[in-house]
Amino acid sequence: MTNTVITLRNLTVAYDRHPAVHHINGSIERGSLTAIAGPNGAGKSTLLKTMMGELRPAEGSVEHTLSRADFGYLPQAADINRRFPITVLDTVLMGAWRNSGAFGRIAKADIERAHTALQTVGLEGFEKRHIGALSAGQFQRVLFARLLLQDAKVILLDEPFTAIDARTTRDLIDIIIGWHSDGRTVIAVLHDFDQVRSYFPQTLLIARELVSWGKTEEALSPANLLKARAMAERWDEDAEVCRPDSPLTRPAA
Ligand SMILES: Nc1ncnc2c1ncn2[C@@H]1O[C@H](COP(=O)(O)OP(=O)(O)OP(=O)(O)O)[C@@H](O)[C@H]1O
Numbered sequence: 001m002t003n004t005v006i007t008l009r010n011l012t013v014a015y016d017r018h019p020a021v022h023h024i025n026g027s028i029e030r031g032s033l034t035a036i037a038g039p040n041g042a043g044k045s046t047l048l049k050t051m052m053g054e055l056r057p058a059e060g061s062v063e064h065t066l067s068r069a070d071f072g073y074l075p076q077a078a079d080i081n082r083r084f085p086i087t088v089l090d091t092v093l094m095g096a097w098r099n100s101g102a103f104g105r106i107a108k109a110d111i112e113r114a115h116t117a118l119q120t121v122g123l124e125g126f127e128k129r130h131i132g133a134l135s136a137g138q139f140q141r142v143l144f145a146r147l148l149l150q151d152a153k154v155i156l157l158d159e160p161f162t163a164i165d166a167r168t169t170r171d172l173i174d175i176i177i178g179w180h181s182d183g184r185t186v187i188a189v190l191h192d193f194d195q196v197r198s199y200f201p202q203t204l205l206i207a208r209e210l211v212s213w214g215k216t217e218e219a220l221s222p223a224n225l226l227k228a229r230a231m232a233e234r235w236d237e238d239a240e241v242c243r244p245d246s247p248l249t250r251p252a253a
Pocket residue numbers: 015016020038039040041042043044045046047237
């Protein structure tokens with residue numbers, strides 16, 4: 001059995017022919033806990049979405065050893081429409097689609113699991129509340145409950161603690177640590193280097209190109225952080241790097 005869940009080979013991802021991530025090589029080991037770190041605009045979210053299969057490479061490839069159903073994904077809060085008229089319980093139950101199918105009957109066992117997941121994230125009693133009537137931290141707890149229900153083998157989190165208070169962050173970090181102890185693979189885009197150093201054994205430091213990838217202490221060495229900052233200062237947002245005949249990044253089908 002291979003020990004790798006995601007392999008990036010010479011991966012380049014572009015928007016309108018402007019590459020946001022260039023020529024990344026490396027792999028995510030099964031059961032690892034990895035932070036993706038780097039300056040604003042470094043391509044962290046782009047890389048995560050491409051690992052998830054939401055964006056297609058302009059060049060190179062992303063290889064998965066598991067099926068898409070084994071992946072759970074938490075998008076950035078800003079990418080989620082909370083005006084959609086749905087309750088907390090139904091949002092969590094969306095994590096059970098693998099059991100029920102998109103339009104199938106929800107099993108009683110899944111409803112019980114959804115209640116347990118809500119208890120785990122500290123939201124017992126919020127089941128009937130509309131998601132638009134939650135605080136940012138409460139909503140993030142709901143999304144973690146959905147991931148708990150989904151029971152995915154690989155979990156990708158895009159800035160899970162942005163605009164979240166210290167207590168909620170601590171509770172959600174405990175859930176991430178629990179996933180790691182269960183042998184799941186977790187990859188999270190993070191801004192806070194203290195959190196990365198405290199809880200994430202592996203780090204991928206990116207500044208459009210790969211700066212470092214490995215044990216967190218080495219990946220976030222002062223020299224690597226300086227290099228990332230220097231690379232960020234040299235970015236030209238309008239650089240035309242891809243040839244007009246190169247394949248463009250487009251949403252995955
Ligand atoms: N949908 C899009 N269309 C065009 N350009 C995009 C799109 N999404 C991101 N970009 C550009 O790609 C580059 C990388 O963006 P990305 O969001 O991946 O960076 P990031 O490291 O996650 O940034 P941040 O830390 O600010 O969230 C940026 O220059 C951004 O403007």
